Amino acid sequence: MRVFIAGIDGYLGWPLAIYLNARGHTVAGADLLLRREWVAEVGGISALPIAGREERLAAFKDKAGAELDFRVGDLTDYQFVKGCIQDFQPEAVVHLGQMPSAPYSMMDQAHCVWTQQNNVINNLNILWAMKEAASAAHLIKLGTMGEYGTPAVDIPEGFFEVEFRGRKDRLPFPRQAGSWYHQSKVHDSHNTDFASKIWGIRATDIMQGVVFGTRIPEMGDDMRMRTRLDFDQCFGTAINRFCCQAVIGHPLTLYGLGMQRRGFLPLADSMQCLALAVENPPEAGEYRVFNQFENAYSISELAQLVKCVAADIGLSVEINRYVNPRTELEDHYYKPDRQHLLDLGYQPTRDIQSVVRETLLELLDNKGRIEGHADVLIPDIRWDGVHRRSEVIR
Numbered sequence: 001m002r003v004f005i006a007g008i009d010g011y012l013g014w015p016l017a018i019y020l021n022a023r024g025h026t027v028a029g030a031d032l033l034l035r036r037e038w039v040a041e042v043g044g045i046s047a048l049p050i051a052g053r054e055e056r057l058a059a060f061k062d063k064a065g066a067e068l069d070f071r072v073g074d075l076t077d078y079q080f081v082k083g084c085i086q087d088f089q090p091e092a093v094v095h096l097g098q099m100p101s102a103p104y105s106m107m108d109q110a111h112c113v114w115t116q117q118n119n120v121i122n123n124l125n126i127l128w129a130m131k132e133a134a135s136a137a138h139l140i141k142l143g144t145m146g147e148y149g150t151p152a153v154d155i156p157e158g159f160f161e162v163e164f165r166g167r168k169d170r171l172p173f174p175r176q177a178g179s180w181y182h183q184s185k186v187h188d189s190h191n192t193d194f195a196s197k198i199w200g201i202r203a204t205d206i207m208q209g210v211v212f213g214t215r216i217p218e219m220g221d222d223m224r225m226r227t228r229l230d231f232d233q234c235f236g237t238a239i240n241r242f243c244c245q246a247v248i249g250h251p252l253t254l255y256g257l258g259m260q261r262r263g264f265l266p267l268a269d270s271m272q273c274l275a276l277a278v279e280n281p282p283e284a285g286e287y288r289v290f291n292q293f294e295n296a297y298s299i300s301e302l303a304q305l306v307k308c309v310a311a312d313i314g315l316s317v318e319i320n321r322y323v324n325p326r327t328e329l330e331d332h333y334y335k336p337d338r339q340h341l342l343d344l345g346y347q348p349t350r351d352i353q354s355v356v357r358e359t360l361l362e363l364l365d366n367k368g369r370i371e372g373h374a375d376v377l378i379p380d381i382r383w384d385g386v387h388r389r390s391e392v393i394r
């Protein structure tokens with residue numbers, strides 16, 4: 001299939017290009033390379049060195065034997081987006097090209113407004129470009145499990161079914177997002193559902209959990225194929241951050257009680273799930289929702305897991321609780337459904353211990369990069385807007 005990846009330079013976008021190419025798909029994509037700038041803006045760096053765009057293009061050509069059409073441009077510029085879709089004529093568009101950090105969106109008015117403008121407008125541009133230039137294509141839109149929040153009931157996949165006086169209907173499950181970033185994804189979901197209804201666009205909205213890990217087998221040994229791994233308070237996420245902390249002997253930063261539960265998924269299995277969605281499109285006009293994660297864990301369970309795996313390779317790890325910079329429930333019910341991907345044949349290929357071990361070993365070779373930026377490990381962006389460094393809870 002011809003697959004266009006919006007956000008092809010990111011943590012997920014670059015491995016997805018490699019993965020889909022290895023499965024025989026023709027891939028193209030676009031990116032403004034902003035992730036590299038945001039991480040630098042908050043004082044971070046990728047813990048693993050990554051190649052620049054030109055090197056990535058050369059590596060892709062060496063592997064695939066063909067040029068990759070990877071355009072640099074702004075997805076909030078409609079003419080750019082429409083040009084990409086018109087020229088490439090995709091059968092599927094995977095939209096990963098958004099600002100993905102909750103803390104970044106909570107910094108101040110400018111970061112909140114920019115996040116929502118960027119994310120909501122670029123999704124609308126993709127929907128319009130598909131309607132005008134590739135109306136039969138399938139949109140696979142990256143949403144987030146965080147759209148649902150943490151309600152005290154089971155979470156279905158996007159909708160719950162109702163029946164009244166013989167009429168069946170499906171109603172969107174309530175969204176209770178926990179940051180301006182997560183709210184931007186809620187707006188995208190509503191807009192995508194509406195575009196499916198009015199224009200017949202086929203769409204899969206992926207409510208993905210937190211992704212972790214550094215590798216997919218299709219990268220081989222070519223260092224230029226590596227994806228980034230962030231550890232700062234904005235772009236680093238729970239397991240990846242804990243692994244980076246473990247290799248430099250920094251205490252793991254558990255926020256608050258640490259009983260917050262989330263769904264998690266290794267990078268390799270995120271690729272498998274996205275490919276399953278691409279290869280099994282819905283009908284024209286169908287908007288479907290997949291909850292995409294492998295297992296749910298509490299943050300405290302994850303910290304203990306990283307500590308145990310680190311001990312196996314000779315690293316001694318301490319876990320500290322810090323004042324939670326976020327406004328979120330710290331101990332709650334969490335039971336989301338994830339049947340749709342299983343029905344399509346999703347089979348987890350990696351267990352969490354082996355991915356954490358592989359990540360720790362890979363990070364050990366690069367620990368100087370983390371040590372040099374260790375000040376980004378303690379959070380100071382607070383949801384109440386009064387930013388200050390979190391203290392350890394004794």
Ligand code: USQ
Pocket residue numbers: 100101102103143144145146147208209210211236237238239241253254255256258260262263299326328
């Ligand atoms: N947390 C800690 N310590 C840390 C970092 C995080 O205890 O050092 C806690 C947070 O308070 C939160 C949980 O871990 O309760 C998850 O935080 P996170 O930073 O790993 O993930 P989150 O902010 O939810 O966002 C990430 C991605 C986002 C994606 C989302 C999926 O950045 O793009 O949408 O995961 S989900 O979490 O399911 O909403």
